[in-house]
Amino acid sequence: MSDNSVAAVSWSAVLVKTGVQAVVELVVADADTALAWGSGDVAVLATPRLVALCEEATCRAVADRLGPGETTVGLHVEFTHLAPTRVGSLVRAEATLDRAEGARLVFTVSATDACGLVGAGKVTRVVVDRAKFLGKAR
Numbered sequence: 001m002s003d004n005s006v007a008a009v010s011w012s013a014v015l016v017k018t019g020v021q022a023v024v025e026l027v028v029a030d031a032d033t034a035l036a037w038g039s040g041d042v043a044v045l046a047t048p049r050l051v052a053l054c055e056e057a058t059c060r061a062v063a064d065r066l067g068p069g070e071t072t073v074g075l076h077v078e079f080t081h082l083a084p085t086r087v088g089s090l091v092r093a094e095a096t097l098d099r100a101e102g103a104r105l106v107f108t109v110s111a112t113d114a115c116g117l118v119g120a121g122k123v124t125r126v127v128v129d130r131a132k133f134l135g136k137a138r
Contacts, residue, residue, distance in 0.1 A: 079121030
């Protein structure tokens with residue numbers, strides 16, 4: 001993708017270009033299983049843990065591109081968990097920024113293990129002022 005074809009959004013002197021990516025990895029531990037998370041009764045990677053790993057990748061993709069006092073917060077997740085992953089396996093989550101709509105950032109996320117695709121979907125995050133956001137917490 002050439003720099004000319006890359007869309008960008010600017011707020012508070014922050015410039016985030018589509019196409020930015022990040023990857024995070026996890027070796028699945030007992031604490032990451034559906035049993036531990038209360039989301040099932042099998043000792044494989046829990047869906048909410050896998051989604052959290054993908055969200056971590058979205059955060060890392062833009063973390064160094066935010067202005068002082070800014071952060072991103074989750075707004076919407078669409079995710080399909082396709083295959084079970086055993087304890088001890090390495091999972092790799094990747095996030096790519098597809099588009100920026102004002103302060104909304106829409107990412108494509110995917111997760112793989114040694115056998116292939118584990119899950120995939122979309123994550124939407126919103127850039128916010130950290131202090132103002134926390135001031136609204138109930």
